[in-house]
Amino acid sequence: MKLLPVISLLALTSATSALDNGLMRTPPMGWMSWERFRCNIDCENDPKNCISENLFRDMADRLAEDGWKEMGYDHVMIDDCWSSMLRDKDGRLQPDPQRFPGGIAKLARYLHDRGLKLGIYGDLGTHTCGGYPGTTLDKIDTDAQTFASWGVDFLKLDGCYSNEEEQQKGYPLMSKALNATGRPIGYSCSWPAYRGGLPPSVNYTLLGEICNLWRNYDDIQDSWDSVQDITDWFFDNQEILQPEAGPGRWNDPDMLIIGNFGLSVDQSRSQMALWAIMAAPLIMSNNLRTLSSEARAILQNGAAIAINQDPMGVQGRRLLQERSQIEVYWRPLSQSASALVFLSRRQDMPYRYHTSLAKLNYTAGSYEAYDVFTGKTLSGLSAATEFTVSINPSGVVMWYVYPKMHYEHPHAIVHMVWICVKRGSVPIAVIPPFHH
Secondary structure, eight states: OHHHHHHHHHHHOOOOOOOTOOOSOOOOOOESSHHHHTTOTTTTTOEEEEEEEEHHHHHHHHHHSSSSHHTTTTTEEEOOBBSSSOOOOOTOOOOOOOTTOOOOOHHHHHHHHOEEEEEEEESSBBBBSSSSBBBOOHHHHHHHHHHHHHHHOOEEEEEEEEHHHHHHHHHHHHHHHHHTTTOOOOEEEEGGGHHHSSSTOOHHHHHHHHEEEEEEEEOOOSHHHHHHHHHHHHHHHHHHGGOOOTTTTTEOOOOTTTTSSSSSSSHHHHHHHHHHHOOOEEEOOTTTTSSSSSEEEEHOOHHHHHHTTTTOOOOOOEEEEETTEEEEEEOSSSTEEEEEEEEEEEEEEEEEEOOOGGGGTOOOOEEEETTTTOOOEEEEEEETOEEEEOOOOOOEEEEEEGGGGSSSTTTGGGGGGGOOEETTTTEEEETTTTTO
């Protein structure tokens, strides 16, 4: 197997039809409330951490003021437990009046004034997973119009308290209803996660035509075991899932939990690297007000984000699972570049892994490799050059690999830091030779 034909094949198999709303041509980025703040509605005793307009304004301030927006993190997403327990007199959803006294439209304006987008949560069923009013089939048009009237930019539609027939009808109907509002609203469908995530129960051709992204598998929890479980499921099923992703249509392995309580620094780098290889949405769920410097450095790593946001939009693959408990992942990128991740599943000590690019299916030639997390460049690599990487337990080494002959300056890769050049509202990954 040769690298360049494989890149062409993967690009071809990923060029499937996508929801025609022009949105999310690269994986969406931002912040979501669920994993970190769940359904905490106790604003009397825990006012800073309860699901309220104050929490979302705080996170919007952090995205706007702490460098996140410039890196591409431009969505603030409300998850479950935001609404009143009752619809209004006209049958419309309404926010809880104590926790969102200003209303959702005012919160949306607050975000838009800061160059951010607002996401909201709904559920295709009688109730949301948290027990709040759901969107039954007869309420789809009403709720789509309500969200649009509030200035919402993104909808996550869950599937609790609905059956297979309702999901089969409801998810496509909501897609049509959102488009009919005339407002660009990104659409995340949880449908596959309720049908086992795989064909024949899941029709990914249809999903790509109606949704911008979809949750395939279980919710992430704040633990390394959860990250590993999700990673294993996605790559064990990569032959099915990998061809389904592409610009405007993404597999979603769930939120980034970096900066919470369950991951070490090495494990945090591992999640960031694996999500970048998967072309996954980079949706953080953490407390941006108290984030450690280590977590912030990982989440704002320019090279990792550039790899994730590569405009080709080809999802990566697992190449190898070694008996040494080292795994190798690979993703083709624009400009004949690629990304490699060396992951250790070991729990004992750093492991020195020996290999060459040729053993990883690279064609003959001269390459350079930029280490995403150390910032060092390894020059003078031929495909046959043997090299060694030292990988910490449950850690990664991540490389951005590019053919040296394409670049005149041997240190061109340092310009990977210029990653999120804004063209409109879409972050474009700038890969050497850095055409602007």
